Amino acid sequence: MHQLAVKLQKMEIHVQKCQHCFSNKLKNILFRESGEPDRVFIQCHDCQRFVASYTISPMGYYHHGKGFESFLRGVHRTGEFMSGRRVQRIFHERKVQEEAAFEDVLEKLRIRDEKREQKKKKDAETDSEHNG
Numbered sequence: 650m651h652q653l654a655v656k657l658q659k660m661e662i663h664v665q666k667c668q669h670c671f672s673n674k675l676k677n678i679l680f681r682e683s684g685e686p687d688r689v690f691i692q693c694h695d696c697q698r699f700v701a702s703y704t705i706s707p708m709g710y711y712h713h714g715k716g717f718e719s720f721l722r723g724v725h726r727t728g729e730f731m732s733g734r735r736v737q738r739i740f741h742e743r744k745v746q747e748e749a750a751f752e753d754v755l756e757k758l759r760i761r762d763e764k765r766e767q768k769k770k771k772d773a774e775t776d777s778e779h780n781g
């Protein structure tokens with residue numbers, strides 16, 4: 650219980666940027682190889698340099714708007730065997746959860762950016778007070 654509370658307090662929200670040129674225009678390259686977990690390589694769209702890579706856990710990938718067939722192929726790739734009905738249910742739950750999580754993270758990002766703007770303004774005011 651205590652650990653969970655700590656975890657919640659430590660929520661981090663971070664928009665990835667290129668560490669070389671600070672661009673936020675990034676290209677996600679999804680790499681799939683049979684028998685290996687899917688990987689994503691992040692390349693900077695502006696300076697073309699390597700930014701980061703992620704390894705995706707089984708069933709960890711959700712591609713919005715791609716439909717059930719795509720989801721089913723993803724499930725098969727993990728080697729999981731389930732009835733069509735079960736996969737259909739998981740697909741629907743996943744869709745709802747992922748959409749809600751996305752909206753939630755956008756909202757958190759909006760709040761974060763708003764706070765940053767307020768802080769900037771406040772700091773600017775404090776600075777001008779000191780200077781004036």
Ligand SMILES: [Zn+2]
Nearest residue numbers: 667670693696
């Ligand atoms: Zn870059």
